[in-house]
Amino acid sequence: MEIVYLTFILMLSIFLGFELISKVPATLHTPLMSGANAISGITLVGAVLAAGADHGGFAEFLAALAVITASVNVVGGYMVTNRMLAMFKKKDSSSGAGR
Amino acid sequence: MSTEYLINLAYIAAAILFIFGLKQLGSPATARRGNLLSAVGMALAVFVTLFSSQILSYSTIIICVLIGGGIGAYAAEKVEMTAMPEMVAIFNGTGGMASLLVGWVALFGAQVDGFTAFTIALSVIIGGVTFTGSLIAYAKLSERMDGKPIVFDAQRMVNAGIIAAIVILAYLFIQNPSSSSSALWLLVVLAFVFGVMAVIPIGGADMPVVISLLNSYSGLAACAAGFAIDNNLLIVAGSLVGSAGIILTNIMCKAMNRSLANVLFSGFGAVKHSTKQTEGEVKPISVEDAYLILEAASNVMFVPGYGMAVAQAQHAVRELAENLEDNGAEVSFAIHPVAGRMPGHMNVLLAEANVPYDQLIEMDDANPRMDLVDVAIVIGANDVVNPAANEDESSPIYGMPVIEVPRARTVFVLKRGMAAGFSGVDNPLFFGENTRMLFGDAKESITGLVAEFKD
Structure with a gap:
């Protein structure tokens, strides 16, 4: 039953994802991609659970590596997206800037 | 039990933040706030996870988060805007790698059933392909590697062989899932190899398609890892990213009037040449x-x-x-x-x-x-x-x-x-x-x- 339940969640989220993204203007494609990429770092939650479980030995090494790589993804992804989005300005707010 | 209950409630809140975050990323006026919302969701999810009863020690977690976060922050601050495509590719790759590892670790300390073994195999395969595929995309984009498609005669045969081997190994692993399974090791290696093989025949001009596709894979890898460790939030967030990546991929393909299969499997230009000779005179101007x-x-x-x-x-x-x-x-x-x-x-x-x-x-x-x-x-x-x-x-x-x-x-x-x-x-x-x-x-x-x- 657990499998069916998880698959149910999976299906609904996929449809939700399609609905959310389908109308994004081309201007925002890069930030959207990098922002979505940061969300895929959610695997950090799994990595943290694994690293805290004190498996020891090789498993501990794998888990530690998972936490490191996932944190690179999460922190880097959100920061770089924020940096990009900070540059997008409307006409009036940008005139005079950078001259 | 009650902490696990609260943790899952917080996961729901995090999922809502991700959804609103993505929604607001869709308009230039609200995009920055959207990104912030989704970052808050992420912080919340990671924070509440620390209270899980599964966690016995914090030292590894804290050290590794600091290392990884530091690297990510440094890279994000230093990168030139012109180098953004390769930066996104690298972050994608690390996400894929993390999902591979999370799937792998799920084998330790617990008895896994057939379905879990299947999802572990999936997260290893997708995560591995995402990782090396992104590295090759990075190398091509940063011109550490020639951007031209790399094609050779028996390429399709070789790729078909790799896919067949991956399927067989995955089957063997699922039959007998254990942390010492040699099939799993081979699976990891072959996933890495396949990631390389999948991206080298794609030329620089087709990179927008590849990057969006890898973006989608990194979400799907997280999703598979979510199944492997029975975590709803990974499934929800992973599939949101997965479908977002697929939509972008589709937009890119449409913009080139080519099918995804055509982009992935044919070296551009090698297919056919125009029969028409362009005639006329070039008029330079000062x-x-x-x-x-x-x-x-x-x-x-x-x-x-x-x-x-x-x-x-x-x-x-x-x-x-x-x-x-x-x-x-x-x-x-x-x-x-x-x-x-x-x-x-x-x-x-x-x-x-x-x-x-x-x-x-x-x-x-x-x-x-x-x-x-x-x-x-x-x-x-x-x-x-x-x-x-x-x-x-x-x-x-x-x-x-x-x-x-x-x-x-x-x-x-x-x-x-x-x-x-x-x-x-x-x-x-x-x-x-x-x-x-x-x-x-x-x-x-x-x-x-x-x-x-x-x-």
Whole structure:
């Protein structure tokens, strides 16, 4: 039953994802991609659970590596997206800037 | 039990934050807040996870989060905007790697059933392909590796062989899932190999498709890892990203009028060559003469391409645009969906140069107003303005929607020399009646024009 339940969640989220993204203007494609990429770092939650479980030995090494790589993804992804989005300005707010 | 209950409630809140975050990323006015919302969701999810009863010690977690977070923060702060495609590729790769590892670790300390073993195999395969595929994409984008497609004779056979081996190994692993399974080790290796093989035959101009696809994979890998460790939030967030990536991939493919299979499996240009010979004379123009025409123009449209990124000309272009506006001209930037090396690449560069986003228009809006344009300035773009895509049925890019610059009164093409574009296709635009070629480095030419305006 657990499998069916998880698959149910999976299906609904996929449809939700399609609905959310389908109308994004081309201007925002890069930030959207990098922002979505940061969300895929959610695997950090799994990595943290694994690293805290004190498996020891090789498993501990794998888990530690998972936490490191996932944190690179999460922190880097959100920061770089924020940096990009900070540059997008409307006409009036940008005139005079950078001259 | 009650802490686990609370943790799951917090996961619901995190999922809601992700959803609203993605929603707000869809509009330039709210995008920054959207990103922040989703970051808050992430912080919340990780924070509450620390209270899980599964966690016995914190030392490894804290040290590793600090290391990884530090690397990510440093890279995000230091990266040049022109290097954004390869940065996104790298972050993608680390996400894939993390999912591979999370799936793998799920084997330790617990008895796994068939279904869990299946999802572990999936997260290892998708995560591994995402990891090495992203590394190759990074190498190609940062020009540490030749951007040309790498193709060899038996490529399809070899790839088919690898896929078959992956399926067999996955089956063997699921039959007997254990942390000491040698099938799993081989599976990891083959997933890595396949990631490399999948990306090397794809050329630089097709990179927008590859990056969006890898983005999708990194989400799917997280999703598979979510199944492996029974975590709802990983499944929800992973599939949101997965479907977002698929939509972007689809948009990119449509913009090139090619199927995904065509992008992934055929080296561009090698397929067929145009039978038509382009005839005519190239008419060069000097910066001074170009200035005279621009000064009289009342409607100017810039059409940037990857060449603008290479020449780092975006700041000079913005300066020229401002001078044109001060001169009373209406200025717009027409951006083809696949201009550059990732989706929306040109938009980011122009935003960096302080071009307001309401001046950036999409191809579908640019073409109807082309007849009103006095001067269209093509900067380092080639295939995306190639009229052969509309006219010449034998052209390899026939059917790809392009920005129809020949309909403007005058077209300036800024170009280094007369080499064909990335796809190796001749461009009749260069020989057009109303086309003037401004040869030289794009940045220097534009700076020259700006200097003329200042005199």
